[in-house]
Amino acid sequence: xxxxxxxxxxxxxxxxxxxxxxxxxxxxxxxxxxxxxxxxxxxxxxxxxxxxxxxxxxxxxxxxxxxxxxxxxxxxxxxxxxxxxxxxxxxxxxxxxxxxxxxxxxxxxxxxxxxx
Numbered sequence: 001x002x003x004x005x006x007x008x009x010x011x012x013x014x015x016x017x018x019x020x021x022x023x024x025x026x027x028x029x030x031x032x033x034x035x036x037x038x039x040x041x042x043x044x045x046x047x048x049x050x051x052x053x054x055x056x057x058x059x060x061x062x063x064x065x066x067x068x069x070x071x072x073x074x075x076x077x078x079x080x081x082x083x084x085x086x087x088x089x090x091x092x093x094x095x096x097x098x099x100x101x102x103x104x105x106x107x108x109x110x111x112x113x114x115x116x
Contacts, residue, residue: 017052028055036060044081066107069099078103082110 016027029045032055046063047054065081078090078099090106093099 029060032057032060044085067100067104069096069103071096078106080104080107080110082114 016029018025018027019031020026027045029047029052030041033039033041033045036057041062043065044063046061048059048061051059063081068079068081070077070079072092075092075094076096076099077092078101080088080090080103082088088106088110090099090103093102
């Protein structure tokens with residue numbers, strides 16, 4: 001769908017909002033990070049309060065590559081990112097702690113296997 005110039009369009013990614021500038025799409029959280037630090041973020045940017053429309057500087061942080069969790073319904077998914085920022089699923093668990101431990105272990109195994 002076409003978007004009018006200067007309008008914000010939510011991308012298909014439920015974890016970010018994008019804006020179109022000169023025919024290119026940019027994630028607003030990355031623009032905020034670059035503006036505040038002068039550098040490209042090395043990892044994904046997380047909204048601390050999970051509100052993707054809240055771009056206050058104190059609400060943005062770099063996500064670790066390992067031990068990440070996301071709640072899906074009443075279960076927790078553990079996941080991590082490899083060096084190329086590809087997401088890997090570490091399973092679904094009943095508790096946040098189980099998901100985080102599993103994701104951290106899977107990340108460490110992945111690093112050992114790939115010599116990262």
